[in-house]
Amino acid sequence: MQSASQISMNQLLPLVLLLILGGSRADVNRLLLDQLNQVGLVNLLELATRPNVPRDLANYDFVVVGAGAAGCALAARLSENPQWTVALLEAGGVENIAHLTPVLAGYLQQTSSNWGYKSVPQKLSCLGMNNQECALPRGKVLGGTSSINYMIYNRGNRRDFDGWSAAGNPGWSYDEILPYFLRSENAQLQGLENSPYHNHSGPLSVEYVRFRSQLVDAFVEASVESGLPRTDYNGESQFGVSYVQATTLNGRRHSAYSAYIKPVRDLRSNLHIFTYARVTRILIDDATKSAYGVEFHYKNKPYTFKARKEVILSAGAFNSPQLLILSGIGPEDNLKAIGVPIVKELPVGRRLYDHMCHFGPTFVTNTTGQTTFTSRVTPTEVLSYLLAGNPATRLSSIGGVEALAFLKTPRSSLPKDWPDIELIMVAGSLASDEGTGLKLGANFKEEIYDRMYRELAQARQDHFTLLVMQFHPESVGRLWLRDRNSLGWPKIDPKYFAAEEDVEYLLDGIKASLRIMEMPAMQKIGARLLQRPTPGCEGHKFASDDYWRCSIRTLSYTLHHQVGTCRMGPESDPTAVVNHQLKVHGMRRLRVVDTSIIPVPPTAHTNAAAFMIGEKASDMIRSEWS
Incomplete structure (x- = not known):
């Protein structure tokens, strides 16, 4: 009798060969990806988490919303403390062989691993797109956009981060954030083995293609x-x-999930990962302006998780601001227009930058x-x-x-x-x-x-x-x-x-x-x-x-580089949503930890910065709650 992994391999090879040998036929290629997603290849790649079924009104120390680069790094680091319980909620599912095969990156935007966002019709750009709508891919899968992007690893320029610090964000200068880039990195770059700008012991593999x-x-x-x-x-x-330097491991995509969560998920009983969990609102005590949990949908049923310490949004440059606004934190005009009671007026979503x-x-x-x-x-x-x-x-x-x-x-x-x-x-x-x-x-x-x-x-x-x-x-x-x-x-x-x-x-x-x-x-x-x-x-x-x-x-x-929608800056900055500790201005026990906090477009592809932000936030949180 064949094992599950043998069955998966037998299913896999004809499908991949079908793509290669019939690559000129669009229907064959789409069929391949559909089948790959349905098959899942759970045992072959050992990628799927043992599904956790949520328990309504469960209590955790930290509830992290979004399992992209920042969210995975943050959840992994916080769960290193066995005394803390961490819930990681992701709206999408798990990776499969299509995600791990770098040459297939162009196909992933057509799958359910992409939220599928498009811009409103543009008058001055995207004239070659249907309805003049720019496609805005964002990852909806454990690993987030790091599971569907083109894997380019580019941290940014020293002057980017020194500019953040000079704008009223202490702790974010280049010399202060470089250790967090290094902590995340496991570089296998020929010729750079002795470079002080690279580390060889972090969870995220970086290599030349x-x-x-x-x-x-x-x-x-x-x-x-x-x-x-x-x-x-x-x-x-x-x-x-x-x-190009890439987030790959021996030629396979090395996503945030593969790097940070998969190695520890079965070793830490205090880390609970929930897939297909669509968060709909942050629970906030209006009197104290404190976040105390989240509401989410799982298999079409509503659930509530409560957070003893913090709710942390790591849902990305589009979904983090969306959740803030749905929860009453945002621009007054937008909140009034959609009939959401105002909890805190902040310029959420007022600025959006992209490359x-x-x-x-x-x-x-x-x-x-x-x-x-x-x-x-x-x-x-x-x-x-x-x-x-x-x-x-x-x-x-x-x-x-x-x-x-x-x-x-x-x-x-x-x-x-x-x-x-x-x-x-x-x-x-x-x-x-x-x-x-x-x-x-x-x-x-x-x-x-x-x-x-x-x-x-x-x-x-x-x-x-x-x-x-x-x-x-x-x-x-x-x-x-x-x-x-x-x-x-x-x-x-x-x-x-x-x-x-x-x-x-x-x-x-x-x-x-x-x-x-x-x-x-x-x-x-x-x-x-x-x-x-x-x-x-x-x-x-x-x-x-x-x-x-x-x-x-x-x-x-x-190229997936949207930033600024929950912009970091001092409270005196009328464009800022979070402070230098990534706490939402005027709120308690609520942070945003993802690339939406980046104040201005960096000289970078933002995936590397997302890992750094998750690493740095984990230290700030651990320092506060220890």
Whole structure:
């Protein structure tokens, strides 16, 4: 008789092979992911927690809402004290083999592991998206967005954190937060073994992606030829170019759940993890302004958990502000409009920042077999990856991302060591999955794929894309609630490119990428700009400044970096929601611990910062309650 794990393996291999061998058929790919999610592969990967069934009115010392990077780190650290009981509530389920396979990152946004948020229709951006709605992926799974993102590990710039401290947030300078980045990290980075900027004993694996194409080698060499130094962008200086550092372990995604919760979940009876638990409201004593529990839904039934010490929101940049507003903490106008009694007036959701990038430019090359096409992955590679654990196959590619370059632009007024632009080198494009993954997850119009990328996919033409991302946008958006339905979605208006200057920074970044293409290393592989005008921009001369401005507003693409909706700052700051200890202003026993507290967009991909925030918050909480 077969064991459960053998059955899972027998189910798994035909499904994965189906994807590889039938990669050009969208229906086959969608079927694969649906089946992977249904199968779950519980025993094969030992990922699923033994499901905890909630007990109504149960008491815990700490109730943590949201199991993303910050929430998992926080729950794991607090539960190190055996005298404290910790409940970790997550609205989604558990990871499976699709989450752990980095090359499938582009597909995960179509699954139930993504909340599926979209912006309100934009007038100045996302013109290439259906209904001009920007897709805003956020993780709804144990691990949060760290389980569906592209696994890029980029902490930020020293000046980011020194700026937080100078703005009235003591304890958040670079020298004070670096130990928390280090505490979370288990770096396996060849050549950086003795770097003081990396640690080798933390729970979160960070490594260079082992699979590399010839395209990335040419890009790194050309970047150096253009004047960029080789750098460790998580080290002394960000400025320069580097192969990407990723949150992977031996070529598998290493999410917050895998790093922090899975190793301890069966060893700590004081840590209770609840999946599919949708929190709907914070319970607050109006007289004392103290949080004392939460209400949530589990299997369509309401439950209440009570917190003896604190309620901690780690639900992310959209869900944490939503829960505050539903609980009576937020802007007066929004609370009155939806009929929620005011507990504390605060500017929750009034500020929303994000990193917007341009999906391109794309370059074709004279190479063969280097671009990451899903349908190019061979059965041999699948078996080598799944059975032999080979970390250097194409399946280990983090959605095609292979290198990062950090640049200054001529218009910048920031110090030399503070980059304005990041170039993200991707060994592919929307053509890589033949329109079955990223196009759908990012909400791109069919016309964009048909006119720009379909021919590349059909010909399997080698090519790569440089995503151009701006680090310090001036545009500020907002989040609010349309009604008091606790199971509804917040309204999100990022207002991308409301500040015209943001477009100009991206234009400078595109020009910088074109200069890199002129370098000898790029000429050796025949790199040249894809001659496919962006739909809607045909009225401008191809590759002119106005053409690129049009393309920037059309091929707008976000990278999951929303911050600021529960902004950190002193009580004197009219834009602040939490103080430097992450306590909600004017409230007791209520904190927000996630990237929503980040005051301004950092020079970073925010996943690394989320781990740091969880680690630092755990020390602040332990210090207070010990």
